[in-house]
Amino acid sequence: MRSMTNIVWTAAVAFAFLLGDVSADSSAPYPSDFAWGAATAAYQVEGAYNTDGRGMSIWDTFSHIPGKTANGDTGDVADDSYHRYEEDIKLAVEMGITHYRMSISWPRIMPNGKLPLNPKGVAFYNDVINTLLAHNIEPFVTLYHWDLPQALANDSAGQSEGDKLFGKGWLEASVADDFVTYAEACFLQFGDRVSNWLTFNEPLTFVNLGYGSGTHAPGRCSGCSLGGDSATEPYIAAHNVLRAHGKAVARYRQLKAMAPSMLDGKIGITLNCDWGEPFTSSKDDEEAATRFLEFQLAWYADPVFFGTYPASMVAAVGDRLPKFTAEEAAQLKGSWDFFGLNHYTSKYVKKPDYPAPLPGMGTSWYADAHTTQTDTSIDGILIGPLGDSSWLHVVPWGFRKMLNWVAERYGNPGIYVTENGCDVPNESKMSLAEALDDKFRVDFYRGYLSNMAEAMKDGVKVKGYFAWSLLDNFEWADGYSKRFGLHYVDYSDNLKRYKKSSAKWYHDYIRANSPGKSHKLRMANPNAGKGGGETAARHRTLKASIASAVLGFMAALVVVAAVMTGRALVKYNHEHQQRHSHVSGSHSEDEEEDHPSVRSDLLSPRIGLGGKSVSFTSLGPMSSAATGRPSRRSPRGVHSATSASSRMQGSVSMGVLAQDGRGLSSMGPSKSMGQLTHLSQRKSHTNLEDLALQSSEPSLLG
Structure with missing residues (x-):
């Protein structure tokens, strides 16, 4: 009996080992459909700025103005992903991500900012989307990542150099309608395969830096050489962006009902926010920290969720804050299917030592917010290690608080963390070997993901996470002087790509925290690109069915092996006893028990050839x-x-x-x-x- 017991026990251990290879720890907070991704943006990686009919964007114009970017860098070539997207997607596949966040370049598919479309631009994005789907990666598409078509500039009656170069841009109400036309074209062209959409990326950034400080395109501010008014223009631009978002979401929902080929997808907007930790426990500092969050995040999120601006902004900005019509407010309210959040860092916030401006009399968004931020605590302790960028401190605990604040204010919506990452101090000055060994970035991701997991245990509904970024890229005004990529791009040697340690770490983290998923075998979807597409649910069902079938087959093999081995051993024991009895007489039962008939290592659970496990992760050329x-x-x-x-x-x-x-x-x-x-x-x-x-x-x- 002990012989058979050993066989059954060993078989059970082997089967448990097999199950453990594709299952996560039961304590992990991540659901089986969690979206693991990495992100890029068109202008930052594509290059090919004047290729195949692409029109100019305001960033093409802005980056070519001397002094506007570090070292005079431009996105003319960037990472040349326009020609090397297959290579980049291979990196994504090898990293094990399930989703890829990308943006569509408005001027690439609409060179003049309006119809007609550029067929070669449409063809390029079809290629990218289909290649992703063929490798079981779902595209997560941003419609606007800061590259407004230059052709929409209106130089009539221009009084400043900026008006002549850029027109009014998002200051013009009509641009909202232009955006909706562009968005509709994207929905109809790609909506049979794309099921997750974002209208805008970080309006807080492109509005405040473009129309408030002038450090980003179109470079407008009070006192800027390109003209502008920091007291009014950020609010006008933001208002038109929100109007465009509301209109685009409404149109998307109409099209889903009208166009049978479109997937029943979801749409949202990506907003960015630093966490604001009260400098002290005083009421003044706590109110300042709340105001800090409201002027960043609620400025855009409150209209999307509630149809109104935050009360704190209405009180501080006064008549300079535009008003929504009743129709616009109704259209905006509920214009979300999920919450897109970009988060990088945190700050201590306190009430300034100077009085707030009179209501409506502030000279800028910064003055209206009336807060002071600092990187050190009241005890003089730095809030966290400093990255390569002066604004980025590593503060993992702030991420958990940020996620909980969003959940509490907006009724716990499903949140996709659409960007999170860091640059490494002095990385651009390192040797290749030093840059690839990016322990600083690994520690960043370890800390932030740990705190995201804790937020999920708090009850926050985080649905997905996108690392910024898949590749080093053009970092706007910083050019190529800052590197945020999981993969290194060698700008001095033909843009060669190299895996950093962080890419390998992220791969392992995804694999360890993806219950019910196998990241060893990624099967191509034979139906990628067909009208109607494959929905995410069907992808997951297919993968789950395959995994179940494989496990069932392997379990059956173990059982059959156990039964056959058991029968053989019974026969062997019987014959052995007969021979032994014939030669030297019979044993006592105790003596027989001292000689187990099966060695446990004969049924090792190790899978593979010659004791080596078999890996299915390597990919050949992407033909x-x-x-x-x-x-x-x-x-x-x-x-x-x-x-x-x-x-x-x-x-x-x-x-x-x-x-x-x-x-x-x-x-x-x-x-x-x-x-x-x-x-x-x-x-x-x-x-x-x-x-x-x-x-x-x-x-x-x-």
Whole structure:
């Protein structure tokens, strides 16, 4: 009996080992559908600023003005991801992420900021999206990451150099409508495969630095050479951004009901905020810290959730704060499906020693907020280690508090941490070997992710996390002098990419905290890029089914092996006893028990060949054969191209946005109105793939 007991016990241990290889610790707070990702932005990584019909953006213009960026750096080439996106996606796959946050360049698909579309720009993003899906990575798409088309500049009646260069930009109410047209084009072009959208990235930053301090495009402020008014323009620009967000979300929800091919996706906005810790426990400092958070985050989040600006801002800013119409307020309220949060650092906040300006009489957003921030406590202790950027201190505990504050103020919405990361002190001056050994960044991620996990245990509904950034990139006014990437980009040697220690650490953390997921085997999705797409739920169901089948098969093998071994051992024991009895007589039962008949190491749970475990993580070259990338017969028809020169030629009709709401998702560039009517009638009972396969004309559908 002991022989069989040993077999069964060893088999159980082996099966438990197999289960443990794909399961997380039961105490981990991360759900099985948690989004693990990394982020980039178009202008920061793509380059190819004047390639394949792309128009200029305000950052192209701004970065070419001497003195506006460190070392005169521009995004002309950046990381050249426009030509090297497959290489970058391979890095993402190897890191084990499930989601990739990217942005679409408005001037790349709309060179003039308005219709018509640029087919080559659309083709590029189809390539990127389909390649991601082919490797089981879901795109998380930002519509606006600061690259306003330069063509929208209006130089009429310009009184300053800035007006002549940039026009009014987000100061013009009409730009909100231009944005909605652009957003609609993106929804219809890519919405059959993209299920997560962000309208804007960090309006606090591009509004305050672009219209308040003048350090970012379009470089406006009181006293700036490009003109501006820091007391009013940030509020006007922010107001128009919020109007654009509300309109775009409303249009997205309409299109989901009207366009059968679109996924039932979700949409939100990404807002950024530092945590403000009261300098002391005094009422004045606590109120200052709350005001600090409201002037940063609630400025945008309150309208999105409640339809109104924070009371503290209304009181301080007065008539300089624009008012929403009743229709705009109603449209804004509830214009979210999740909360996008960028967070990097924290500060101590206290009430200033000087009096607040009279209501409505402040000279800037900073004056209106009436707070003082410091990096040291009342005891003179630094709030946290300093990164390479003067504004970035490593304060993991502030992250947990920030997440809880969002949950408490806004009714605990699902939160995606859409950016979090750091630069390493003096990294740009290090040797390659030193830069790759980025222990400082590893410690940052370890601390921040630990505090995010604690916030989740507090009850905060964090749905996903995106590290900033997948790659070192163009860091706006800092140019290439600051590095935030998990992967090193060698700007002096052909933009070669190298894994940093942080990329390896993040891979291991994801794997250890992804219950029910295997990050050893990433299967290509054969349906990536087809009309209607694969929803996230279907992806997860497929992966779960495969994992269950594999585990079931392995368990069956263990049981069969145990039974067969048991039978063999019974037979062996019987024969052995007969031979032994024949030679030397019978044993006592005690003597038999002292000689176990099975060695436990014969049923080792180790899987592999020659005692070495088998790894499925390595990827070969990303050819269409290896990756399952869609062929040219896929409904988006441009996905097999691997260079800009081989992408689809053609033009898009001015009538791309049809009144039936289908527009771009149902027409090619040269179809007549009669053909369009015929296609739209058929669309209710067919899909984009069918339309593409039945038409021999070149189009955005293929």
